[in-house]
Amino acid sequence: MAKNKTTETAASVGDFIAAVADDLKRVDSQKLVSIFENVTGQPAKMWGAAIVGFGSYHYKYDSGHEGDAPLVAFSPRANAISLYLSSQFPTRGGLLQKLGKHKSAKACIYVKKLNDVDEGVLKEMIRDAYLYSEKFHQ
Template sequence: MAQNKTVETENSATDFLNTLGDEIKKNDSLQLLNLFEEVTGFRAKMWGPAIVGFGTYHYKYDSGREGDAPIVAFSPRKQAISLYLSTEFKDKEFLLSQLGKHTKAKSCIYIKKISDINTDILRKMIANSIAEESKSC
């Protein structure tokens, strides 16, 4: 069976974020790191080369594939910052409608900059994602 590509590493999340060339993205990402740590109570860990994750859970698919992943995470990508939250959590659609400027896919939310969003709403979304994951453990 293939190995998971995105695994937890010992690399420093802060060091990674400080290497970002775009000053706005770097500052936004450092703010997000602090916000996620505050809300989750977990220390930031690097997952692969570019995902900053918080907490961990173990998953196992019907196919037999299993592994570990962060409960919530973000990644500063070239076009946007990707926010990885639970695919289902309490009040998801309502909170998304209140978040501010973003786009979304099935399992992630994309923001251009932190000033585009309501960080109090993001805090609720992170907290609800953590609560959802703790129900499934």
């Protein structure tokens, strides 16, 4: 069975963020670490080479494939900051409408810069996604 690429590592979140080339993404990423830690009560940990995650859960598919994943996470990617929040939590749709400038896919929300979104709505989304995922995966 293939090994999961995105596993928790001992790499330094601070070092990873300090190495983000884009100044604004680096500052936004530092702020996101603080926001996610305050909302979830969990320390930031590196998952794979480029994902900053908070909390974790174990999953096992019917196929037998299993592993661990962060409950909520983000990654400063080249084109945007990817927010990894559950696609299932009940308030997601309504909060996305109030979030501000973003693009979304099934489980990802893409934000160019934090100033484009309502920080209060973002915190609510992180909290709701975290609590939903924590409950769903217990």
